[in-house]
Amino acid sequence: MAELGRRMFFTAAGALATVTAVGTHAFASGHARDARTADEYVDVQLLNITDLHGYLQAAPASNAVITGAGGKKYTVGGVAYMAAHLERLRAGRANSLFFAPGDLFSGWEFPAESLADEPTIEALNRMGMNFASAGNHEFDKSPAFLSQHMVDGISYPTVDWDNSFVDSAGQRFHGANFAYYSANMVWAKDGRTVLPPYNIEWVDAGRGRRLPVGFIHLTVLGSELMPASYQPGLRSLDQLATADRCAAELKARGVNAIVLSMHDGAVAGGDFNSGTNPSGPAYELALRCSPDIDAIVCGHWHTAFNMMVPDPNGVRRPFVEAGCHGQIINEINLRLDPATGKVIRELTTSTNHPNTRDVAPHPELAEVVKYWAGYGTRRAAVPLGKQTASFTRTRNEAGESTMGDLVADWALWAGRQPQGPMNDANLDPPTPADLAVIAIAPRLGQAIIAGDLVYDAATDGTVAFGKAWNAVGFGDPIVTATVTGQQIHDALEQQWTVPVGGGLKYAPLAVSANVRYSFDATGPAGNRVDPADVLIDGRPLDVSRSYRIAAPSYTLLNQDGYPAFTGFAQPFRHNRDFESFVAYVKERGRIEPAPLNRVTVKNGGVTGARIGEIHAPERLRSAAGVVLPRAEAAALAANRPTAEGFRVPC
Numbered sequence: 151m152a153e154l155g156r157r158m159f160f161t162a163a164g165a166l167a168t169v170t171a172v173g174t175h176a177f178a179s180g181h182a183r184d185a186r187t188a189d190e191y192v193d194v195q196l197l198n199i200t201d202l203h204g205y206l207q208a209a210p211a212s213n214a215v216i217t218g219a220g221g222k223k224y225t226v227g228g229v230a231y232m233a234a235h236l237e238r239l240r241a242g243r244a245n246s247l248f249f250a251p252g253d254l255f256s257g258w259e260f261p262a263e264s265l266a267d268e269p270t271i272e273a274l275n276r277m278g279m280n281f282a283s284a285g286n287h288e289f290d291k292s293p294a295f296l297s298q299h300m301v302d303g304i305s306y307p308t309v310d311w312d313n314s315f316v317d318s319a320g321q322r323f324h325g326a327n328f329a330y331y332s333a334n335m336v337w338a339k340d341g342r343t344v345l346p347p348y349n350i351e352w353v354d355a356g357r358g359r360r361l362p363v364g365f366i367h368l369t370v371l372g373s374e375l376m377p378a379s380y381q382p383g384l385r386s387l388d389q390l391a392t393a394d395r396c397a398a399e400l401k402a403r404g405v406n407a408i409v410l411s412m413h414d415g416a417v418a419g420g421d422f423n424s425g426t427n428p429s430g431p432a433y434e435l436a437l438r439c440s441p442d443i444d445a446i447v448c449g450h451w452h453t454a455f456n457m458m459v460p461d462p463n464g465v466r467r468p469f470v471e472a473g474c475h476g477q478i479i480n481e482i483n484l485r486l487d488p489a490t491g492k493v494i495r496e497l498t499t500s501t502n503h504p505n506t507r508d509v510a511p512h513p514e515l516a517e518v519v520k521y522w523a524g525y526g527t528r529r530a531a532v533p534l535g536k537q538t539a540s541f542t543r544t545r546n547e548a549g550e551s552t553m554g555d556l557v558a559d560w561a562l563w564a565g566r567q568p569q570g571p572m573n574d575a576n577l578d579p580p581t582p583a584d585l586a587v588i589a590i591a592p593r594l595g596q597a598i599i600a601g602d603l604v605y606d607a608a609t610d611g612t613v614a615f616g617k618a619w620n621a622v623g624f625g626d627p628i629v630t631a632t633v634t635g636q637q638i639h640d641a642l643e644q645q646w647t648v649p650v651g652g653g654l655k656y657a658p659l660a661v662s663a664n665v666r667y668s669f670d671a672t673g674p675a676g677n678r679v680d681p682a683d684v685l686i687d688g689r690p691l692d693v694s695r696s697y698r699i700a701a702p703s704y705t706l707l708n709q710d711g712y713p714a715f716t717g718f719a720q721p722f723r724h725n726r727d728f729e730s731f732v733a734y735v736k737e738r739g740r741i742e743p744a745p746l747n748r749v750t751v752k753n754g755g756v757t758g759a760r761i762g763e764i765h766a767p768e769r770l771r772s773a774a775g776v777v778l779p780r781a782e783a784a785a786l787a788a789n790r791p792t793a794e795g796f797r798v799p800c
C-alpha cells in the first residue's frame with residue numbers, strides 16, 4: 151500500500167485532471183459548507199461502505215490502520231463499531247440511505263467464510279443496508295447463490311452444513327433484507343442482465359410529497375474471467391456506455407437525481423478523506439460519464455479517497471471510495487430542489503468517516519459478532535474424517551509431496567462431480583475430467599496449498615473442518631476444461647525455466663493418482679519431458695488428442711505461470727476450493743498418504759543432471775510486514791496485466 155500516492159495511470163484527459171485535486175475538503179462549493187439550514191431543500195444523506203469482505207470482528211491486521219490528514223493514524227474496523235457510527239450519523243436525518251458498491255462478501259474472516267457468508271448478511275440486515283451493487287466477489291459461487299440464496303434465502307443441500315445456518319436470533323437464514331443490482335453483468339447466452347440494473351428510491355420531500363433518487367450499479371469489467379468469480383456463462387458490459395444508458399433511462403422516467411455505485415475504483419493519494427493526483431478506470435469514467443449523474447461511489451480497489459471531480463460540463467460531483475474491510479463510512483449529502491428533484495450540485499458535501507474503535511460498540515451488532523465467532527470456533531472443530539498419517543509439503547527429489555498428491559487427487563474428484571444445485575453459469579456440460587494437476591510451488595502467484603495436514607495422535611487421526619479449510623484453497627473454483635495432449639506436454643515443460651542470471655528453476659506440478667510422468671534431468675529447460683513418458687491411466691500421452699483436465703481456475707487462467715493451458719475449451723466451473731476440499735475429505739472419510747511414485751527422474755545420476763531449484767512462494771506480506779489474507783495474496787501475486795504497477799488486491 152506504500153504506492154498509493156503514486157500516479158499509476160496515464161490520464162488521457164490530463165488537462166481536466168489537473169484541476170481536480172481539492173485538498174482535504176470535499177465541498178462542491180463554499181455554499182455547501184455554509185448552507186446548514188435547509189428548509190428550502192430536501193436533504194438526502196447517502197451512507198456507503200465497500201468491500202467489507204465479511205470482516206465482521208475487525209479488519210485484518212494488514213488493513214487495520216488508515217492514514218488521514220497530516221499523517222494521522224486511525225485504528226479501524228468491526229461492524230459493532232460501524233453500527234454505532236451509523237447510528238450517530240443517521241441521527242435526525244429524515245432521508246438516509248445505506249448502500250455499498252460491492253464485495254460485501256465473499257468474506258475472509260473464518261466464521262463468515264466458512265458459514266456461507268450468511269453472518270455477513272445478518273450483520274448488514276441489522277445495520278439497515280438498503281441495497282448493494284454486486285462486486286466481482288458476489289459471483290464467487292454463482293449467480294443463483296447470489297440471487298436465490300443470499301437475497302431470497304432459498305436453501306440448497308445441505309441445510310446446516312453447506313448453508314442455511316441458524317442466525318444469532320435463532321432464525322434459519324432467510325436472506326438479505328436488501329436487493330443486489332448490476333447493470334452490466336449479463337448472461338452470455340442472451341444478453342439479459344443477471345440482476346436488475348438500477349433502483350429508484352423515494353425520499354420524503356415534506357408535505358406528503360416524495361422525490362425519486364436513482365442508483366445505477368456497475369460490476370467491474372471482466373469479473374467473469376477473474377479466477378475467483380470465473381463464470382463461463384456470464385459477460386460484463388462496458389462500464390461507461392452502461393452508466394450513460396441507464397442515466398438516460400432514469401432521466402426519461404423522471405428521475406432527476408442520479409447516483410452511480412460502481413465496483414471499480416481508483417487511487418487518489420494516501421489521505422483517506424482527501425483526493426490528490428487521481429488515476430484509475432473509475433476516475434476515467436468519472437470524467438466522462440453523463441452529467442446527469444450527481445455522484446460516483448467506487449469500490450474494488452480497497453483504496454480510500456474523497457474528492458470532487460468535474461463532470462463533462464465542468465460541474466463538480468463527489469468521487470469517493472471508502473476503503474475496505476469496514477475501515478470507513480462515506481457520507482454524501484445531496485440537496486434536492488423540492489420543485490424539480492434535481493440535485494443542487496454546488497451544495498453537495500462528502501466526507502469519509504473512519505470507523506474508529508474508540509466508541510462504545512453497538513450492543514446488538516456486538517452480540518451478532520460474538521455469536522458467529524463462537525459458531526465458527528465450533529465449526530472448525532467438527533470432524534470430517536480420519537487420516538492414517540501426516541500429509542506434508544515436504545518434497546522428494548522429483549518434487550513430489552504427499553500433500554501435493556492429495557490435493558491433485560481432490561482436484562480430479564472435484565473435476566468429476568456433477569453440476570451442483572446452484573451452479574448456473576456454465577455454457578458447457580460437466581464432462582468429467584481425465585486428469586488433474588496442481589501447482590505446488592508455482593513460478594508466479596501463490597500456492598493453493600497453504601498448510602500441512604499433520605496427523606493428530608490424540609484424536610486417532612481426526613481431520614477437523616478448520617484444519618482442512620486452512621490447508622487448501624484461496625477462494626477459487628476447480629475448473630474442468632478441454633486441452634490438447636500437446637498443451638499438457640507443454641505445461642509439463644513449463645515447470646522448468648532459466649531465471650535471469652542463469653540456473654534452473656523448477657515449479658513442480660502435482661498430478662492425480664492416474665498419471666505418471668518422468669523428466670530427463672539432463673535435458674534443457676523446454677525439452678525434458680517426452681510425451682511417451684507421460685502415462686494417463688497407463689496410456690502414453692497423445693499430443694494430438696484432447697483431454698479433460700481439472701485444475702484451479704487460477705492455473706488454467708495462467709495466474710501462476712503455466713501459459714500452455716490458456717486457450718482451453720469448453721470450461722466447466724465446479725465448486726470453490728474451500729468448500730470442495732472439505733467435501734472431498736468428508737466423502738472419503740479416511741485419507742491415506744499415497745506413495746511418492748507419480749513423478750520420476752530420468753538420468754538423475756548422470757554427470758550434468760539437474761533437477762532444478764524449487765522455490766515455494768512466500769506468503770505475501772503488506773508493506774508493514776503483516777501476512778495478507780490468502781485470497782488477497784493470491785490476487786495480488788497473480789500473473790495479470792497491471793496498469794503501471796498498481797495491483798487491485800481483490
Ligand SMILES: [Zn+2]
Pocket residue numbers: 253285286287370413449450451800
Ligand atoms: Zn472487488
